[in-house]
Amino acid sequence: MRFVSTKGNSQKVSLEEALFAGPAPDGGLYIPETLPVLSAETLDALSGGSIADTALTVAKCLFDDDLDSTTLESIVRGSLDFTIPLVEVEDELFSLELFHGPTHAFKDVGARFMARLMGHYLKSRDERATVLVATSGDTGSAVAHAFYGLDGIRVIVLFPKGRVSALQQRLFTTLGDNVFALSVDGTFDDCQRLVKSAFADPELADQTLVSANSINVGRLLPQTFYYFHLFAELPRASRDSLVVATPSGNFGNLTAGLMAKRMGLPITRFVAATNVNDVVPEYLASGDFRPRPSTATLSNAMDVGDPSNFARILWLYDGELDAIRADVAGRAYTDENTRATILDVYERRGYVLDPHSAIGYLGARDHRQKTAVFLATAHAAKFQETVEAVLKTPVPLPPAIAACAERPETITEIDASIESLKGFLKP
Numbered sequence: 001m002r003f004v005s006t007k008g009n010s011q012k013v014s015l016e017e018a019l020f021a022g023p024a025p026d027g028g029l030y031i032p033e034t035l036p037v038l039s040a041e042t043l044d045a046l047s048g049g050s051i052a053d054t055a056l057t058v059a060k061c062l063f064d065d066d067l068d069s070t071t072l073e074s075i076v077r078g079s080l081d082f083t084i085p086l087v088e089v090e091d092e093l094f095s096l097e098l099f100h101g102p103t104h105a106f107k108d109v110g111a112r113f114m115a116r117l118m119g120h121y122l123k124s125r126d127e128r129a130t131v132l133v134a135t136s137g138d139t140g141s142a143v144a145h146a147f148y149g150l151d152g153i154r155v156i157v158l159f160p161k162g163r164v165s166a167l168q169q170r171l172f173t174t175l176g177d178n179v180f181a182l183s184v185d186g187t188f189d190d191c192q193r194l195v196k197s198a199f200a201d202p203e204l205a206d207q208t209l210v211s212a213n214s215i216n217v218g219r220l221l222p223q224t225f226y227y228f229h230l231f232a233e234l235p236r237a238s239r240d241s242l243v244v245a246t247p248s249g250n251f252g253n254l255t256a257g258l259m260a261k262r263m264g265l266p267i268t269r270f271v272a273a274t275n276v277n278d279v280v281p282e283y284l285a286s287g288d289f290r291p292r293p294s295t296a297t298l299s300n301a302m303d304v305g306d307p308s309n310f311a312r313i314l315w316l317y318d319g320e321l322d323a324i325r326a327d328v329a330g331r332a333y334t335d336e337n338t339r340a341t342i343l344d345v346y347e348r349r350g351y352v353l354d355p356h357s358a359i360g361y362l363g364a365r366d367h368r369q370k371t372a373v374f375l376a377t378a379h380a381a382k383f384q385e386t387v388e389a390v391l392k393t394p395v396p397l398p399p400a401i402a403a404c405a406e407r408p409e410t411i412t413e414i415d416a417s418i419e420s421l422k423g424f425l426k427p
């Protein structure tokens with residue numbers, strides 16, 4: 001597979017190059033030059049079962065030229081060792097539960113695949129590497145868990161001291177082994193600045209520093225797998241006029257869905273469901289894309305005012321608004337809508353939604369033709385305070401998360417200077 005830049009002014013690169021590169025040299029994002037199309041027979045043969053089996057069928061089409069089948073199988077099975085159930089919440093309206101991985105959020109899928117793919121290439125080059133990641137919560141825990149225990153790679157998570165929720169923090173400070181947590185005396189922006197400076201620092205040139213941020217192709221591509229999986233899990237009679245709603249922030253998840261459609265998956269329409277950070281729904285309505293600072297909401301992983309994957313969506317459709325509109329409906333919802341939905345779905349169906357999945361549910365309900373699926377992106381207990389305040393009933397933590405509250409934290413404190421970070425990286 002070859003990758004081109006969305007800006008069109010960079011050399012084509014291989015999967016391995018795109019994986020370790022971050023953005024393209026021209027400032028665009030890498031995207032596959034062409035996507036393989038799965039035959040009708042292959043699609044028809046997909047049937048319910050494990051996500052790993054379906055993912056392997058799709059992965060073989062995507063990575064045929066890049067990886068031998070034994071390697072690919074071990075990467076896919078190693079990443080997707082948890083279930084992704086499709087639950088019928090009400091008649092012909094399904095929840096795809098992407099939150100059964102180690103950190104109980106959908107980012108586990110992409111992060112775990114990326115980690116194993118990087119591990120494979122580093123091993124074949126006989127190199128060791130350091131993953132540097134700045135976090136305000138969610139990303140740090142997904143990335144730390146994804147690389148945890150992998151040979152030859154250490155992960156350093158930088159987080160702003162005292163500004164990450166206790167639960168989120170414990171998810172990456174209690175792992176140990178090859179995961180190191182640095183508490184930075186500063187803000188999230190300071191953490192990001194330190195990571196950027198480290199990549200640019202000549203004194204660190206002898207270290208293989210790797211970034212694992214959300215635009216990485218190693219995270220984007222495996223997100224196509226679960227769109228095929230939801231199709232495979234649906235009863236055959238429910239596969240026509242299928243609408244899929246994606247609760248969106250940076251739009252990686254939706255981009256992967258649109259790529260799956262390009263690969264032949266018969267999804268009739270997508271719903272880009274957002275909170276009040278609605279630059280994409282607004283673009284679909286008016287044709288104007290106006291990025292702006294984000295507004296804080298209950299669905300905070302979707303508080304994005306300038307979604308980077310929008311460039312990939314435009315590229316996929318050659319910038320043609322009407323073509324995008326044919327495939328994607330946009331819809332924004334308020335915190336008020338979110339709370340009311342969490343309560344309503346619990347009271348009517350006994351199903352507990354987190355604030356992000358609630359927005360997905362609304363998009364699916366409001367735009368369904370016949371069957372609709374929404375992506376449930378986080379376990380409700382990760383947003384315990386909000387959900388319990390609405391439902392007035394306890395929402396218990398999953399055992400794996402509860403367990404890490406018992407383990408001791410290991411944290412190194414540094415000030416917000418590149419010298420302190422270097423002191424840690426090169427003792």
Ligand SMILES: *Cc1c(COP(=O)(O)O)cnc(C)c1O
Binds near residue numbers: 105107138249253377
């Ligand atoms: C990251 C995230 C989203 C948004 O996904 P994008 O790919 O950035 O659009 C939605 N829900 C949860 C829980 C997330 O962590």
